[in-house]
Amino acid sequence: MHINQEHSRVEVVQLPSPTAWPLVLSLGIALLCTGLVTNLFIGILGLMLSICGCVGWFFQVFPHESHIDVPVQVGDVQVLSSRTLQDRLPVSEMHRKFLPIETFHIGTGIKGGIAGGLAMTLPAAIFSLIKYHSIWYATNLLAAGGFVSWANASDAFLSEFHMRGLLAAAAIHGLTSLLVGLLYGAMLPMYPRSPIVTAGLVAPLLFTGILHSALGIVSPILNDRIDWFWFIISQIAFGLVCGFVVNLSAKVRTAQFRALPFAVRAGIHISSDAGPQEPTEISTTDQKNEKRDRPE
Amino acid sequence: MATQSPVNAILDETTSSSTHPSALQILHDWLTTADHKKIGLMYIGYALLFLVVGGFQAILMRIQLAIPNNHFVSPQAFNQLFTMHGTTMVFFVGMPVLFGFGNYLIPLMIGARDMAFPRLNAFSFWIAAFGGFLLYFSYLGAPGLSGAGSAPDVGWWAYAPLTARAFSPGHSTDYWTLAILISGIGSIGTAINIVATILCMRCPGMKLSRMPLLVWIYLVMAMMVFVTISPLTAAQIMLLLDRYLGSHFFDTQAGGSAVLWMHFFWVFGHPEVYVLILPTFAFANEIIPVFSRKAVFGYPAMVAATVAIGFISLSVWAHHMFTVGMGPGANTFFVLATMTISVPTGIKIFNWLATIWGGKIHFTSSMKFAIGFLFQFLVAGLTGIMLGSAPFDWQLSNSYFVVAHFHYVLVGAILFMLFSAFYYWYPKMTGRMLSEKLGTWHFWLFVIGFHLTFDLMHIPGILGMPRRIYTYEADRGWMMWNLLISCGAVIQTVATLIFVYNLIWSYFKGPVAGADPWDAWTLEWSTTSPPPSYNFAVIPGVSSRRPLWDLKHPEDPDSNYE
Structure with missing residues (x-):
């Protein structure tokens, strides 16, 4: 100064x-x-x-x-700046980051979560019927994580209908399904290739792996009695339905799209943001937006 | 290719005084001041004094626990040590130092000449200071359980019924109660001042959406102070009524509830952790972008995350009480609320990483401590999630694992970021640069000492070592861990002494800083170092979140993009 x-x-x-x-x-x-x-x-x-x-x-x-x-x-x-600018060696356009110009609306994830959550109840009910001859077993088992007094409950008790068990399970399952659905909505555009494999197989297996290592802490009773085979089937059911619903939805444009020049947005000129195979000149607007993310 | 972009702008010019006031004049000046900067510095100096005291108490405790069957201090003195250490560090180090930085920086950052209520500001400082002195007077004047001159010994939670007169005769507990009570008045006063200043005294052009993130976070923190200090004050008054006027709020034998105290205390206690850590987030928001040479990533998300933390933190208090037996409904609620708060906190961590990502990072001492903060806060958050899960907490509640977790937060995150803030704003406050060489020694020694102490402290906790234990048998398997932990504490002490030496040496011998040594972007760097009493000769106007960037780079101002 x-x-x-x-x-x-x-x-x-x-x-x-x-x-x-x-x-x-x-x-x-x-x-x-x-x-x-x-x-x-x-x-x-x-x-x-x-x-x-x-x-x-x-x-x-x-x-x-x-x-x-x-x-x-x-x-x-x-007021003076002591900053210095350095000439940079030119790098390939392939090394540039490409931010998505379209993504799913937040409501898509919610819809997917609800649909997936409903689909997941089917294998859970089948498991309960086959193993315990009651559709309420899986419901009560999920709810038992929230009730200390149910920690030593018998299978017969868990096979009966309990209103508080149903409410607790609905709350736990509903909330978790919504959160995972939102995650699907946010992450599926990042893996555009084979979305059904990603949503229906890879993500359920990853989620099952994480839960397998953590369930002993989160809900010891569920960890003791869970049937992992049926759990994986219900996870896959969730993933397939949720992924299907999400992928079915139309995408919305992100702020990156609004930052593109009018000619690009109007479809007259192709932007470099379209992908690494289609490099074009960076417009003035692009440069301004880059400045926000790039160091001096 | 170097560039300089001179801009003519009327900002400030300080008149220098050649007269040298006497020591008495200087003392009078400081005792009667209403200047927010001097009050801020007094807050900081007062907190540093108590930091040394609290640190000394910690060292005494670590010597006591270093080896089994040790009797370095008596059991009574040990109880007093952990009570006074916890109370001192939270109420007389953490709160004052953060209020001090807030006092100093907020008016400068929003282009104001002072706080909204300068006299209330002075009153708030002095009453908080007298609260601390009253607490320590108990070492001389309190007749307690162990006779005259005994300090409070009921732990910093002061759980009922231990605080009842039957179990805590004499006045040692009363000193604790009254000291906290009157320092709370100061906290409320400062919070009122911060809110009023931020809402009413911003310079022209500084809309809420253009405020520096530090100011935003202090606004949320001050709002939280209103909500958290009030129940604590109420509980302290109820405790006094129980002890002297025959009421039975916490007397279980007469229909009261000891758990009621726990709820009152933790309704204050857990949000208090966020009251302490939010300002350090604020420091990170200012320091990390400057030393990454990039604008902060995701400003709106950072503001939203701060507000979300402010709200959610008010609904997590009972995760300190999982072992009380609150019932499955309450346990489930507080587990979920505790997990939820990790979402906005995670947003902040990702945004700081995104700010650093691709930046031209300057590894100054300040930035080193900020990066240490990022890593250690993440680890502290992970053990927080572990303890936030009720079944896990049932196993490790009241163990040294919990002590390790919250010291990871308080030291690994808060203290590291405070050190970072000292290195960053010391030049503004004194006009001198801190020594980078000493700063590097300070950083690495503190990192080594910190991790030796608090990483290893988790292990005796898992092995079953309870907190507040006076001594232990040799066959428990805790000795080696405790010895290493104590060695780490000594290394941290050496590092802190280097820091204190650096503060003093640099004040006299450090290189002259100039107004803007970091080439920063917020308004405090537009005035001289140290700033004049009026801060700005002409109140500045701003048109973006980085007004100094705009002045330095008129060809490409931020206002074009916001």
């Missing part, structure tokens, strides 16, 4: 005047409290100081707030 002395002038700035009354008041309150545990006279001293502090402070700000005038010199200041 460089100051130009030739154009300086003197002005006055008003600032609050220094005062000891806040210090006096705070000391008074502190001594008042100290008096409660030490000596009455310290409390009385604290009370007197508090009253003095209040009165003194009052007259500091009424009828007019006390202030001091500080003369200042005002002048032109040159």
